[in-house]
Amino acid sequence: MRKRPWPLGEVYRLLEPGPVVLLTTARGGKANVMALSWQTMLDFEPPLVALVLGDRDWSYGLLRATRECAINVPTAELARAVVGAGNCSGRDVDKFARFGLTPAPASVVRAPLIAECCASLEARVVDARLARRYGLFVVEVVAAWADARAAHPRTLHHRGRGVFMVAGREIRLPSKMR
């Protein structure tokens, strides 16, 4: 499905519900992808996101070195690829090829977008002060892309040990909150 630009001020609507994301990084012409559940929005606009990686993750070194990544939001059809990507390392495996994920060029960063994901956010590291202690990187989303599914996506939400909650129905209540 074709992705179109998504307003930066609405990026929080993609990440705030807590989906597992596929984080892509690239260095020296080689790209990697990891599954990541530990993320939160930090600010609306420009959109700032906190990403938490383990220092043994292959992507940790790539993110520290390149300070660029893409945050891709997978939907339920990609559950096998998400679990697969979470259970092996980019040190050993080309995860794109193994899990049938298609890298697509980003507009600003060198990390690829994942064509099959409903949304892809290009991001740059703006604060790595808590990287050593907690693996926490503050990134700023500099470009955002989403397809028609992103308005009501069937996202995956990890409950631990391979159990995922799939996004259910929506309810709407009167609210002044953003």
Place this chain on the structure above:
Amino acid sequence: MRKRPWPLGEVYRLLEPGPVVLLTTARGGKANVMALSWQTMLDFEPPLVALVLGDRDWSYGLLRATRECAINVPTAELARAVVGAGNCSGRDVDKFARFGLTPAPASVVRAPLIAECCASLEARVVDARLARRYGLFVVEVVAAWADARAAHPRTLHHRGRGVFMVAGREIRLPSKMR
């Protein structure tokens, strides 16, 4: 429903799927509650959580001053209370009384637990270095409580502007991940 102790090493299973939480704080015998979506796990055990508050939130000052809180996980039946708590300030309103939430004593911290929530985590601030810049507090969960609903809770996940995704079905895939 009666809450029992929940293992600290399994706390991530409550927060990792990205639910809206109700954050309680207390000072001088007065308690407050706010709705908060911007949170992520930082470590499994001891469980560390990043909480992001706005510096205009009444709870921000309470958390900075007391360095204690409880993170309560509401389920879908509490949607009106969640939205209500998110749309007014503890400066003006006793939100417990207004939204029918019952404060219950915690075991370690002075902030109250919310009886109606399926899980309640007592937590202490361990790092406020990013509080001024991003409103981010690192807290350590020091006691955790959950009732029978917490294994498969119908949590609320904010999609912005009063739209909440209600946790849907679960799928399970073979995984070595925690």
